[in-house]
Amino acid sequence: MTVTYLPTATTPDPDLAARFAREVEPLRDVLTRRARRLTRCEADAEDLVQDTLLRAYTGFHTFEAGTNLKAWLFRCLYNRWISGYRAKQARVAEVLTYSIDDRDLAATVSYLPGSGRSAETEILESLPDDDIKAAMRALPDGFAEVLYYADVEGYTYAETAEILAIPAGTVMSRVFRARKWLRLALAHRTRFRTESVTAPVVA
The missing domain is CATH 1.10.1740.10 (RNA polymerase sigma factor, region 2, helix turn helix motif)
Structure with missing residues (x-):
């Protein structure tokens, strides 16, 4: 190098x-x-x-x-x-005025400076499952972020603590509690799968 x-x-x-x-x-x-x-x-x-x-x-x-x-x-x-993400957010949006319509404007407004969409929000919004995204959004501040790095990205607790500049004990506590909340929030999916498997076959 x-x-x-x-x-x-x-x-x-x-x-x-x-x-x-x-x-x-x-x-x-x-x-x-x-x-x-x-x-x-x-x-x-x-x-x-x-x-x-x-x-x-x-x-x-x-x-x-x-x-x-x-x-x-x-x-x-x-x-x-x-x-880098925040710098892009702060950049003035440049568009060709003759080619933009109301639909284009509505689609881009959430990405304009001051819209409040953080880099962490973008990560969570990229998750493919709507139920999981909704459950992650419902977690208290700081919990979804910790869970994402520890469980989705695969960082160790120590690495997650270093990345987010919080104590490792806080990471462990938040991950434990966030997993518990997610299990409760997504319990209906488990019940649905169980009922589907055990439902009697109607001739």
Whole structure:
């Protein structure tokens, strides 16, 4: 991996650059996979990984050796993705006025700056099942986010805690309670499947 230096007032530390390359390179593939899940686009994922590595390198002197480097990089990746998403939200929408109609305007209004749709909301809205989406939306603030990273994305509790900057104990508690709430909210689906299987066949 080639490390690109940012202009700084001091001379870059070659030992730090070598350590960064040596320790981060084995994690590049897993970072890229996470970036693909977030962006759902190969080119955007590559851009996100490059941006993350550049930012991580500039802050690598603050990383405490011996702690969880992967979780630290995931945190950097998540922060860069959120920043990029919010920057896109803040960008003025440009359209060709002669080709837009009321339907187009209504379809795009929720994505305009100030619409309140967060990056996390976009993730949850992308879930394929309407019942699950509704149940996730009904969870208290912070619970759906934790459950998504721990159960859908497959992060460990420690990694989820690092990404969201909350204690690991909070992650464990929220995941446990969120799973319980989801089981209750989706219990009707289990009953429906059970009744369908055990229903007598009418000749």
